Amino acid sequence: MERLGSREITLAKIGTPEMDRYLKDNPGQEGLFLRGIPSYVLNEIAPIFQKINYRSAQDLVLFDVGANHGVWTGAFLSVAGHKTARAELFEPLPGNQQTIAEQKDRGLYGEHASKVTVNPHGISNEAAKVTIHFDTERSGFASMASDVCHLPSRNVELKNTIDVDVFTIDEVCAKKGIKAIDVLKIDIEGFELFALQGADGMFGNRAVDVCLFEFGPHQLAHRHIFKDFYEFFTSRGYDLYKYRIGGAALIPITEYMSTYEMFDRVSMFLAHRKP
Template structure:
């Protein structure tokens, strides 16, 4: 894909000016209040494709990223992710913070088939699709190309790589997200992953997963869940059938309840929220931090980073 010089220049310009900024607004900005650490951030970009989300993350946290592990089952995508001479998204300076890994994350180690319309397409899935394509410009696309891929659990991957802590694990795998969480159980139990971000919607029809599966699994592991809407993370206080929507794709996030932002400022928080300041002064709550952990972030209150 994008092999001739003219098309590469055109696509590079479009991705830099439209696609990556779009990812920054829609998929990274809502996560800023949910990521506790201020520096040395480690991310897993599962379903990395060409690296849109990873680049958006780098640009959103300049100077704060330690490493991004980009995982994708497509050989073509990994080839592009590793292309240091003529990359479509990343600058030469970005590569010291990046690594690409050619496998599919899943519930168990093994092998699987990637179904796609062509190697490198954003429409790759580990599930055969009975209905062609998806919404909008991709309607009618048939996933009739099969590519063999290795499957590895996140638990095994982070052990192999010697990763002690993950600040954000992003999953965009066309319906395979719950299997990835299943293969991350030890990391989640041991509080090694602070924040999760994933896509849910039409592709869960093929995988036969419901949102209640995510809600119960993560809630039991001491995570709060959020619905990403209009560029903000809205706390999900209670499960509702309304989230079982398979007409398109939606974004969700989760964060450990006990995770305290390193960059939290008691002074700024009380200044931004006079009602909380009044409660602290009246000694009805012990501190602004107490309010943020137990009430504020669930109410969607903003923090100044």
């Protein structure tokens, strides 16, 4: 999904006088300051800052699980790189790792490049060797769940395979000495619930502040339903929100309803740790 090429990402930083003046006149419109970033990225980044107090938050830790070409992290750092201590990217495909390196050389992460670490493995609910399916060497579509990427209006055959290592988020945090994750983004084409299960220790300790994840047709490969996600988060003390299509607002999910079981589109959800 992430296609940026060599275009630069620029943004008036959150917390600057220019941004503060704008927000005073246009409250809640952080995302409109984004320039040169695909609109879907704008709509995914901006809502996070409705749940993180960006004026006081410092030394943020970002986990980008399913980094693909690294553009999502580039967008995040353009918004809050001056308040981010480290960005851990997880991308198991060698071709995509090379793309991230090239994007980094082109200045995608700007002055924050030294904060970015690319972990060349996947994330799951246990340490293992798994087969990942992908379409091209520098894939926009890859999945550990299925050899077909089911999109709302078409299917993409994932004819190529490679065996990759996967670890749990709990294992990664223990190895790296990470005590808390401020923003956890998971976009791994149907493997999202497994990644969450592998972070049960961090969530159980309320050490993850905000988690955003995709839900849609990719979940069908493992028969995961939205209720699985709802129960995972609410049982651990998290509020859930759905992103409004075409805007940066968050819609609270106050109770489970079957209307959230939408498999004909890809939807974004956000979980936030209750105070």
